[in-house]
Amino acid sequence: MNIHHLELFYFVAKHGGIAAAVRNIPYGIQQPAVSGQIAKLEESLGIKLFQRRPFALSPAGAELFEFIKPFFDNIDIVAERLRQNSSPQLRIAAPSIVLHDYLPQILECLRLKFPAFRLYLHEAARAEAERLLLARDVDLAIMLIDKKSRAGIQVRPLLELPLILLVHKKSKLARAEELWKRDKIEETLVSFPRTDPVHACFQRGLERLGAEWFCGTEVNSARLIERYVASGYGIGLAVAVPGFKPSAGVRVLRLPDFPPVVVGASWSGKLSRLVPEHRFDLLAQFRCVLVPVRRGRMLHCGVEDFLLRSRNFQRTVFFARIISAIDRFSLCCHYDLQF
Numbered sequence: 001m002n003i004h005h006l007e008l009f010y011f012v013a014k015h016g017g018i019a020a021a022v023r024n025i026p027y028g029i030q031q032p033a034v035s036g037q038i039a040k041l042e043e044s045l046g047i048k049l050f051q052r053r054p055f056a057l058s059p060a061g062a063e064l065f066e067f068i069k070p071f072f073d074n075i076d077i078v079a080e081r082l083r084q085n086s087s088p089q090l091r092i093a094a095p096s097i098v099l100h101d102y103l104p105q106i107l108e109c110l111r112l113k114f115p116a117f118r119l120y121l122h123e124a125a126r127a128e129a130e131r132l133l134l135a136r137d138v139d140l141a142i143m144l145i146d147k148k149s150r151a152g153i154q155v156r157p158l159l160e161l162p163l164i165l166l167v168h169k170k171s172k173l174a175r176a177e178e179l180w181k182r183d184k185i186e187e188t189l190v191s192f193p194r195t196d197p198v199h200a201c202f203q204r205g206l207e208r209l210g211a212e213w214f215c216g217t218e219v220n221s222a223r224l225i226e227r228y229v230a231s232g233y234g235i236g237l238a239v240a241v242p243g244f245k246p247s248a249g250v251r252v253l254r255l256p257d258f259p260p261v262v263v264g265a266s267w268s269g270k271l272s273r274l275v276p277e278h279r280f281d282l283l284a285q286f287r288c289v290l291v292p293v294r295r296g297r298m299l300h301c302g303v304e305d306f307l308l309r310s311r312n313f314q315r316t317v318f319f320a321r322i323i324s325a326i327d328r329f330s331l332c333c334h335y336d337l338q339f
Contacts, residue, residue: 166236188234205258
């Protein structure tokens with residue numbers, strides 16, 4: 001018997017059908033592929049394992065399921081136990097800006113205390129990050145999140161970031177509102193793909209205003225958006241990440257009436273043991289200056305003033321929100337973006 005065929009049968013029997021199994025298998029596979037593999041398993045055994053409609057295991061299928069169930073139920077537990085006996089590791093997927101500008105400082109103290117600590121970083125946008133999570137190729141993903149996440153993925157919001165428009169420095173536009181007053185917006189919109197949460201969030205804002213403006217040039221990175229805007233190819237849709245400063249040939253138009261995009265931490269199943277063990281070491285860096293608050297209250301003025309004087313308030317807030325999400329306490333704060 002093929003072990004992969006048995007694994008697919010395990011999910012089918014556990015979830016009561018092929019369609020339900022496909023939604024819960026922790027890696028990408030289509031329903032026809034599962035049906036074909038199950039058919040090969042039944043052919044190799046010379047028996048029917050279950051009735052398709054309505055779903056019901058045959059006596060032989062129930063016997064096989066009871067035999068393989070303990071193995072597949074406990075395989076993740078055994079894998080986690082084996083990982084604990086080796087050097088601690090953390091596998092993170094995130095966009096390039098997060099990997100480049102933020103994670104190095106967050107993880108610095110972890111490396112100092114645990115020299116054998118192994119870190120695996122994957123540059124990935126949302127779709128790829130979700131695939132890596134479901135395949136258990138990463139432990140944690142930092143990404144933009146939308147209203148819905150894929151089955152099997154847990155999401156915890158970290159912070160909200162405002163949408164902005166980027167225009168050429170010589171553009172006559174002074175405010176974004178000038179665009180919504182037009183019968184038709186002629187400029188090309190340079191944006192992330194239509195399936196991206198940034199674009200979806202922007203379209204919801206346009207719908208509230210009764211305006212229409214669809215993407216004319218799709219790109220897959222914020223740097224490309226700035227480059228094309230600076231080269232005169234249109235108006236760019238972007239996100240004001242903490243510390244954002246537009247390039248020399250670009251100006252920013254604020255979008256105060258548009259919903260913000262949400263950055264979140266995502267994981268599949270349980271986080272590896274490394275995160276709950278060492279999150280307190282990271283939190284210790286911030287507890288001396290940050291006050292955990294709840295129900296929408298702002299940080300204490302003295303703390304806020306201290307951070308503003310440090311000239312690194314935005315980045316500190318971003319770090320603290322990532323850590324606070326893992327530590328499961330609420331941290332509310334505000335900051336003004338400098339354009």
